[in-house]
Amino acid sequence: MNPVRLVLASSSRYRAxxxxxxxLAFDTCSPAVDEASFPGETAPALALRLAxxxxxxxxxxxxxxxILAGDQTATCQNQLLTKPGTLxxxxxxxxxxxxxxxxxxxxxCLRTPTGQHLQVVTTKVVxxxxxxxxxDRYLAAEQVLDCAGSFKVEGLxxxxxxxxxxxxxxxLVGLPLIAVAEAFRQFGWQLP
Numbered sequence: 001m002n003p004v005r006l007v008l009a010s011s012s013r014y015r016a017x018x019x020x021x022x023x024l025a026f027d028t029c030s031p032a033v034d035e036a037s038f039p040g041e042t043a044p045a046l047a048l049r050l051a052x053x054x055x056x057x058x059x060x061x062x063x064x065x066x067i068l069a070g071d072q073t074a075t076c077q078n079q080l081l082t083k084p085g086t087l088x089x090x091x092x093x094x095x096x097x098x099x100x101x102x103x104x105x106x107x108x109c110l111r112t113p114t115g116q117h118l119q120v121v122t123t124k125v126v127x128x129x130x131x132x133x134x135x136d137r138y139l140a141a142e143q144v145l146d147c148a149g150s151f152k153v154e155g156l157x158x159x160x161x162x163x164x165x166x167x168x169x170x171x172l173v174g175l176p177l178i179a180v181a182e183a184f185r186q187f188g189w190q191l192p
Contacts (some may be wrong), residue, residue, distance in 0.1 A: 009069035012146075014154075018175040019068065022184075022191065031057040031069060043073040043080055044120045047107035054116055055109040066189075067111040069174045074149045075156035076102040079148045090150035091132075091141055094160070098130035102149065106171040110183045117183040121176035123166040125153075130160065 008019055019026060031054035037046045074081040076097045084090035106175035107120040142157065144150045151157030153164070153172045170177040181191050183184040 005062065005065040006142075007058055007065050007067050008063050009054045009067050012174065014072075014147075014173060015175050016175055018028055018170060019179060019180075021177060022181060023169075026068075029058045031055075035071070037080065043075045043083050043103070044105040044107070044122070046080075047073040047105040048109075048118060048120050051068060051107040051109040052116075055111040055116065059111050064113050066113075066187075068108065068180065070106065070108040070109075072104060072106045072148050072174050074102055074104040076100050082116045083146050083148055084150045085145055087145070088138055088146055091135055092129075093150040094135045094138070095128060095132070097127045097149065098135070099127065101126050104149065104172055104176060106168075107175045108175060108180055108183075110180065110187065114187070117186065119176075119179050119183065121168050121171040121179055123164065123172045124167075125164050126162040126173070128162045144155055152187055 002096045006024055006026040008026050008028045010014060010028060016028055033050060033053045035050055050071035051069045055067045059067045077100060081093055083091055102125050104123045105120050110117045138156065142152055142155055144152055151160055162171065166172060168176045168178040184191055
């Protein structure tokens with residue numbers, strides 16, 4: 001039997017759309033967590049910490065509910081890639097990533113009344129060499145200021161890549177649905 005309430009600890013429309021793919025009914029709640037990294041914190045450790053903190057923050061407001069939270073970080077040439085916030089930052093990120101291998105770390109925390117599951121899934125992407133006019137055309141075509149790495153792989157951003165190496169193709173969007181579905185099943189939630 002599935003629990004009465006599931007809450008997605010996120011204000012991300014991307015994560016909500018992904019979770020909807022699993023056919024689950026859920027509420028959303030913004031966790032209001034400071035997403036700044038600690039000195040020396042690795043990108044995967046940051047993603048895991050933030051996912052866990054977001055789940056804990058929302059669990060305080062919804063006791064006895066199942067809480068799902070996620071976070072994604074990325075690196076390219078040992079530089080942390082964040083949500084760009086501005087077009088200038090997005091352009092700099094894409095220029096930095098072009099022709100390079102980047103790693104994306106998609107973490108999630110599933111918190112239930114009986115325990116929690118915390119996991120990070122890594123995706124490697126190779127961006128093709130890009131000239132500045134291509135970057136500018138892409139940034140004019142797609143809103144990416146709230147996307148780590150300054151692209152949307154589920155949209156036109158796929159055209160920027162040479163390859164993607166992933167065990168879970170949904171992870172690059174932000175929520176690794178294969179791992180999330182398995183975590184739900186481990187806690188007894190019935191999924192197909």
